Amino acid sequence: MSKKRRDPQTPFGWYLRALMEAHGFASDGELAAATGVSASLISRYQSGDIEPSVQNLRRLAPYLGVSLGELMVEATLATSEELGMVPRATATTKLDASLAEAQRLLSDPTRPDSAKEYLRDTLRGAIAFWRQQTGLKAPAEPSAADRAAGRGVRAA
Structure with missing residues (x-):
């Protein structure tokens, strides 16, 4: 058997x-x-x-x-930011003021996680609405299996 x-x-x-x-x-x-x-x-x-x-x-x-x-x-034991796997913006990279403010708020350790998640959801919603209004399609996200196999999905 x-x-x-x-x-x-x-x-x-x-x-x-x-x-x-x-x-x-x-x-x-x-x-x-x-x-x-x-x-x-x-x-x-x-x-x-x-x-x-x-x-x-x-x-x-x-x-x-x-x-x-x-x-x-x-495995969600750490974030890529905590492990230093995400490159930080350099002086040559100019970030829009509103994005810089959002980044500052999200990285503030004194802010509660619920407030950070609310901001992330708000930003996701704003981007989805903007894409809809401008006719842009969201880029396809590769699945975990595709990432594991080294396959990326390119936006159409």
Whole structure:
């Protein structure tokens, strides 16, 4: 009797599965044998039962062709900004005053997360409305699986 492999239950689970497949790991056991991270933990990461530890992500990263930081961001253990993975605007980059104000408000550690999320939602809505009014299509976002496989989706 063969045991059917469950589908991942979280975005990180799908991301991990896509990386495994892209790097030739047909099962959790194969990845476990290569990395020393148990197959049951790998399965539980995919199902969302538990959050991966940084130590285990460090062991998985080289075999999955990504950096520790990328795995941490996908697992929502840190943001790309916290890890310094997002380049900061340089002096040569002139940011519109209203965008600079939004950026300042979003990076203010004294502001509550709920206020920051409200601002993000407001900006997303304003951009969506602007695109609709000007007839511009939103760029297609690559899925986690596409990002894991190194495939980007270009805007039409």
